[in-house]
Amino acid sequence: MEYTNAWLNYKTVDHIRFPFDTICMESGGTVMERAADELVLAAEKLAKTALCRIADIAEMGRRSSCPGKNTIFLGIPKKRGERPADAGAFRIRMEESGLHIQGGDESGVLYGVFELIRLMQTASPNLAKLWSGKLAIEKSPSNPLRMLNHWDNLDGSIERGYAGSSFFFADDRIIVSERTRAYARLAASVGINAVVINNVNVKNAATRLITEQYFPELDALARIFGAYGIRLYLSLNFAAPMELGGLDTCDPLDRKVQAFWKKKMHEVYAAVPELGGFLVKADSEGRPGPFTYGRNHADGANMLAEAVAPYGGRIIWRCFVYNCSQDWRDRKTDRARAGYDNFMPLDGKFADNVILQIKNGPMDFQVREQVAPLFSGLRATNQMLEVQAAQEYTGQQRHLCYLIPMWKEVLGFKTYAGGADGATADTVADIVSGRLYGQKNCGMAAVANTGADENWTGHDLAAANFYGFGRLAFDTELSAEEIAREWIACTYGNNAEIMRILLPMLTESWQIYESYTSPLGIGWMVNPSHHYGPNVDGYEYDRWGTYHRSDCLGMGVDRTKKGTGYTAQYNEPNASMYENMETCPEELLLFFHHVPYRYRLKSGKTLIQHIYDSHFEGAMKAQAMLERFEELKELLEPEVFERIRARLKHQSDHSKEWRDRVNTYYYRISGIPDEKGRTIY
Ligand code: GCW
Numbered sequence: 056m057e058y059t060n061a062w063l064n065y066k067t068v069d070h071i072r073f074p075f076d077t078i079c080m081e082s083g084g085t086v087m088e089r090a091a092d093e094l095v096l097a098a099e100k101l102a103k104t105a106l107c108r109i110a111d112i113a114e115m116g117r118r119s120s121c122p123g124k125n126t127i128f129l130g131i132p133k134k135r136g137e138r139p140a141d142a143g144a145f146r147i148r149m150e151e152s153g154l155h156i157q158g159g160d161e162s163g164v165l166y167g168v169f170e171l172i173r174l175m176q177t178a179s180p181n182l183a184k185l186w187s188g189k190l191a192i193e194k195s196p197s198n199p200l201r202m203l204n205h206w207d208n209l210d211g212s213i214e215r216g217y218a219g220s221s222f223f224f225a226d227d228r229i230i231v232s233e234r235t236r237a238y239a240r241l242a243a244s245v246g247i248n249a250v251v252i253n254n255v256n257v258k259n260a261a262t263r264l265i266t267e268q269y270f271p272e273l274d275a276l277a278r279i280f281g282a283y284g285i286r287l288y289l290s291l292n293f294a295a296p297m298e299l300g301g302l303d304t305c306d307p308l309d310r311k312v313q314a315f316w317k318k319k320m321h322e323v324y325a326a327v328p329e330l331g332g333f334l335v336k337a338d339s340e341g342r343p344g345p346f347t348y349g350r351n352h353a354d355g356a357n358m359l360a361e362a363v364a365p366y367g368g369r370i371i372w373r374c375f376v377y378n379c380s381q382d383w384r385d386r387k388t389d390r391a392r393a394g395y396d397n398f399m400p401l402d403g404k405f406a407d408n409v410i411l412q413i414k415n416g417p418m419d420f421q422v423r424e425q426v427a428p429l430f431s432g433l434r435a436t437n438q439m440l441e442v443q444a445a446q447e448y449t450g451q452q453r454h455l456c457y458l459i460p461m462w463k464e465v466l467g468f469k470t471y472a473g474g475a476d477g478a479t480a481d482t483v484a485d486i487v488s489g490r491l492y493g494q495k496n497c498g499m500a501a502v503a504n505t506g507a508d509e510n511w512t513g514h515d516l517a518a519a520n521f522y523g524f525g526r527l528a529f530d531t532e533l534s535a536e537e538i539a540r541e542w543i544a545c546t547y548g549n550n551a552e553i554m555r556i557l558l559p560m561l562t563e564s565w566q567i568y569e570s571y572t573s574p575l576g577i578g579w580m581v582n583p584s585h586h587y588g589p590n591v592d593g594y595e596y597d598r599w600g601t602y603h604r605s606d607c608l609g610m611g612v613d614r615t616k617k618g619t620g621y622t623a624q625y626n627e628p629n630a631s632m633y634e635n636m637e638t639c640p641e642e643l644l645l646f647f648h649h650v651p652y653r654y655r656l657k658s659g660k661t662l663i664q665h666i667y668d669s670h671f672e673g674a675m676k677a678q679a680m681l682e683r684f685e686e687l688k689e690l691l692e693p694e695v696f697e698r699i700r701a702r703l704k705h706q707s708d709h710s711k712e713w714r715d716r717v718n719t720y721y722y723r724i725s726g727i728p729d730e731k732g733r734t735i736y
Pocket of ligand 1: 206214215254255256336340375419420447
């Protein structure tokens with residue numbers, strides 16, 4: 056299958072001044088080699104300049120073909136004080152001798168090179184300032200771990216994949232191909248430094264990934280990734296001692312089980328020394344875990360952590376643990392509470408090389424959720440934020456939904472973990488970066504949205520979420536708009552008209568999607584299992600703990616003290632803010648409260664009127680996006696234009712289906728007509 060180079064296509068060139076003819080590599084290493092390759096390629100494509108490559112300054116004198124005056128130096132300063140301090144950090148500055156791109160390590164140099172390339176792609180005014188020495192750029196990654204979690208199965212399918220089949224696996228084999236390298240390059244260009252290649256639901260052949268059958272290909276993948284500064288990780292089956300080792304238990308406190316894992320990890324790391332570690336989904340949605348043996352999650356995680364510690368491995372342990380066999384009649388059990396209830400009592404009990412991976416919200420990647428309260432609670436445990444670039448509940452890469460604005464809100468959420476006076480910097484970004492508690496093992500992960508489709512992400516515009524996740528994880532201070540601008544310019548060239556049309560489409564798309572699907576924090580209302588398209592009661596009488604509790608008087612779930620008590624999991628003043636209907640942020644109102652249809656919102660509208668209006672307006676905006684996009688017909692490649700147009704057309708039609716299903720449901724159940732007299736069925 057063919058594939059594009061996405062935002063690294065270097066197709067459209069603006070005239071940029073690039074006053075260099077030589078690259079000098081001051082130190083070696085595979086990642087540095089890649090960095091130099093990238094710079095040579097970009098200079099050729101974007102500035103029509105052939106850079107001459109030399110190994111050191113001495114060589115410069117010996118080669119007449121290299122004038123050597125206008126040199127870019129790539130290196131890691133030997134003296135500690137002169138070196139950017141963090142792994143992945145870099146500095147770009149002009150000196151007497153030439154332009155210096157210096158890294159804290161080899162990855163830092165690679166990121167510095169990609170930063171420079173990005174400035175070239177976007178024809179940034181900062182280039183001139185760099186060349187003249189007026190500007191020096193220094194960047195250090197916000198998060199130590201910047202990870203992608205692929206939910207790829209060994210048969211080649213992808214759980215919640217919307218961009219074709221896997222390019223890592225087929226027919227229970229690992230694929231090692233040029234495409235893997237192209238993927239690693241894209242990921243590294245935005246700062247990704249860790250990749251889990253297999254689904255967290257580890258079954259069948261995937262359980263055997265940690266056996267010698269797969270070692271040679273795993274090692275090959277680890278090397279391909281390693282050349283771009285990316286660590287390979289695997290998802291693990293907690294039941295492997297039984298399924299692979301023939302034991303009769305997986306009890307983490309059982310000596311035989313512990314010995315199994317130690318021996319296993321010894322084998323795995325001997326064959327794949329560069330492996331970063333493992334991601335584990337345990338006691339969740341049918342996956343085995345420590346609960347079966349009356350043990351807790353610290354027992355489970357620490358046992359694995361001990362087995363990988365000698366090799367510098369990490370265990371990333373997911374907190375997506377809840378009762379998925381709930382009775383819908385039971386109003387006390389609350390899935391939203393589960394993460395906090397299960398993990399808060401274990402704070403401080405996890406080994407140093409364990410990281411808890413926490414989904415952004417307490418439920419499951421809905422179009423809007425409040426931030427999971429676990430971030431506000433845990434103080435002595437390494438934490439990682441998990442978001443979902445794969446658009447499971449946000450339009451499955453058939454609807455446009457640029458997710459960076461959502462992730463920005465999550466990162467910016469003030470937890471008050473530093474105290475109710477609010478004096479401490481204690482946002483989610485402060486926590487997962489490790490700044491607040493001085494942690495090193497932490498960061499951000501996204502469920503990846505890529506697959507074997509030519510354009511990587513099914514919807515061409517969904518690539519902005521892949522790009523944006525990396526950029527945001529590297530620099531959480533970037534705004535959603537800056538990231539969108541960069542992505543548009545890098546992908547489609549610096550064209551003002553393209554920017555004028557695409558930028559608002561991206562930046563408004565999340566709210567548009569929310570408005571015609573499930574506004575005010577209610578969530579769900581999708582068809583069960585595949586999770587696409589409207590079905591208000593799809594999950595209402597099911598076992599998954601995802602209810603809207605609508606009746607003839609009102610809707611929403613009471614999670615206050617009188618209800619499930621969930622609000623108390625937040626620190627003050629957040630807890631009181633959510634507890635009180637008047638102060639609860641309206642976009643989350645129905646998540647926290649059961650609200651009468653005639654309740655007046657701040658806008659003066661009743662709840663029911665808001666629901667009608669939101670769905671009518673959302674569907675209109677989806678149609679308007681399609682119409683706006685048509686203006687780009689002459690400016691995009693015909694194939695690209697058609698691909699995007701077809702999806703926007705589907706979105707526009709499908710948004711009307713959403714509108715009519717949801718509005719009709721609430722009109723019938725409430726009996727309250729639309730004030731504006733529009734058609735409701
Ligand atoms: O949202 C649910 C998905 C499952 C997924 C699970 C998880 C990989 O519907 O497909 O399983 O979350 O995050 O583990």
